[in-house]
Amino acid sequence: MAPSAISPAQQHAQLAFASKKAQDAGAAVQDRTADGLTKPLTEMMGSWDNFTFAPIRESTVSRAMTRRYFADLDAHAETDIVIVGAGSCGLSAAYTLGTLRPDLRITIIEAGVAPGGGAWLGGQLFSAMVMRKPADVFLREIGVPFDDEGDYVVVKHAALFTSTVLSKVLAMENVKMFNATTVEDLITRPDAEEGGAGVRIAGVVTNWTLVSMHHDDQSCMDPNTVNAPVVISTTGHDGPFGAFSVKRLVSMKQLEQLEGMRGLDMTRAEDAIVKNTREIVPGLIVGGMELSEIDGANRMGPTFGAMALSGVKAAEEAIRVFDM
Numbered sequence: 001m002a003p004s005a006i007s008p009a010q011q012h013a014q015l016a017f018a019s020k021k022a023q024d025a026g027a028a029v030q031d032r033t034a035d036g037l038t039k040p041l042t043e044m045m046g047s048w049d050n051f052t053f054a055p056i057r058e059s060t061v062s063r064a065m066t067r068r069y070f071a072d073l074d075a076h077a078e079t080d081i082v083i084v085g086a087g088s089c090g091l092s093a094a095y096t097l098g099t100l101r102p103d104l105r106i107t108i109i110e111a112g113v114a115p116g117g118g119a120w121l122g123g124q125l126f127s128a129m130v131m132r133k134p135a136d137v138f139l140r141e142i143g144v145p146f147d148d149e150g151d152y153v154v155v156k157h158a159a160l161f162t163s164t165v166l167s168k169v170l171a172m173e174n175v176k177m178f179n180a181t182t183v184e185d186l187i188t189r190p191d192a193e194e195g196g197a198g199v200r201i202a203g204v205v206t207n208w209t210l211v212s213m214h215h216d217d218q219s220c221m222d223p224n225t226v227n228a229p230v231v232i233s234t235t236g237h238d239g240p241f242g243a244f245s246v247k248r249l250v251s252m253k254q255l256e257q258l259e260g261m262r263g264l265d266m267t268r269a270e271d272a273i274v275k276n277t278r279e280i281v282p283g284l285i286v287g288g289m290e291l292s293e294i295d296g297a298n299r300m301g302p303t304f305g306a307m308a309l310s311g312v313k314a315a316e317e318a319i320r321v322f323d324m
């Protein structure tokens with residue numbers, strides 16, 4: 001459809017889009033029109049009548065995916081730090097680690113196809129996300145705009161925070177995410193310092209999430225493994241997949257019991273989660289809402305500052321443990 005066949009408003013919108021896109025890309029834009037805008041995308045593409053993609057063979061696409069996936073699996077079979085769960089806490093930890101320690105290999109294992117956990121919406125499916133100060137510092141660091149309301153800030157859509165931190169993490173050379181993949185156990189070693197019963201966590205046991213969900217109705221489907229001296233677990237509060245590592249520590253008799261997440265108290269909950277993000281057993285750091293299950297911390301409801309800053313603290317704790 002030649003550009004002249006579209007309405008002036010459509011043409012202007014197209015010109016504006018093309019111009020902003022080119023400027024954002026910092027492209028040296030050729031063929032500017034008289035009023036300084038780039039040519040309409042449609043003109044850049046030439047006539048749609050003769051449009052065609054470059055040639056491809058199906059096996060080429062398959063190899064482009066599988067070659068990379070299995071090379072990544074091979075490379076990350078030994079890693080420096082594993083993060084279990086790519087919710088707001090896990091992603092904030094990954095961003096902090098990827099930024100502070102580009103020398104470390106970071107492997108994120110996320111059970112969902114879509115990373116992000118509970119941070120795609122604010123409360124009760126509302127879109128805005130509230131973070132209490134000083135968590136605005138993290139938003140400034142990753143470049144997420146917000147409305148400053150004094151003691152707190154509001155990101156106009158939670159997905160803007162989550163997609164921004166996710167995109168930055170995925171772009172980091174030293175970070176690899178395996179989503180649709182579940183941690184279904186922990187790798188352990190006897191911990192000499194503890195004497196008898198104590199263990200040190202030495203990595204995670206994984207399986208594709210769809211496989212993990214069918215161990216009851218399929219014959220033995222053994223898992224895969226990732227060796228790592230440090231694991232950060234941020235699997236959220238109890239739920240179908242939640243609180244994974246802390247529940248496993250109880251079943252391995254490394255924790256007496258879980259205190260269980262308590263009622264909602266924003267003020268107490270957020271301070272407690274950030275302050276108590278810590279190494280629970282040697283090699284395993286727990287942050288975010290998973291921590292509330294161990295300590296019996298309150299829940300905070302629809303405010304996410306503690307998730308971001310717990311992630312920052314978990315990352316710093318992991319570097320401390322890794323460098324010991």
Ligand code: 48N
Pocket residue numbers: 084085086087088089090109110111112115116117118119181182183184234235236237241242243244264287288289290299300301302303304307
């Ligand atoms: O978002 P979540 O559930 O967890 P956090 O701690 O990052 O953030 C919690 C936050 O969203 C809240 O709950 C807010 C603040 N509300 C509080 C309240 O009062 O209700 O993300 C956990 C992620 C999810 O993406 C899961 O899919 C993933 O962890 N996950 C796992 N991934 C791999 N292996 C597992 N075994 C596993 N279990 C959970």
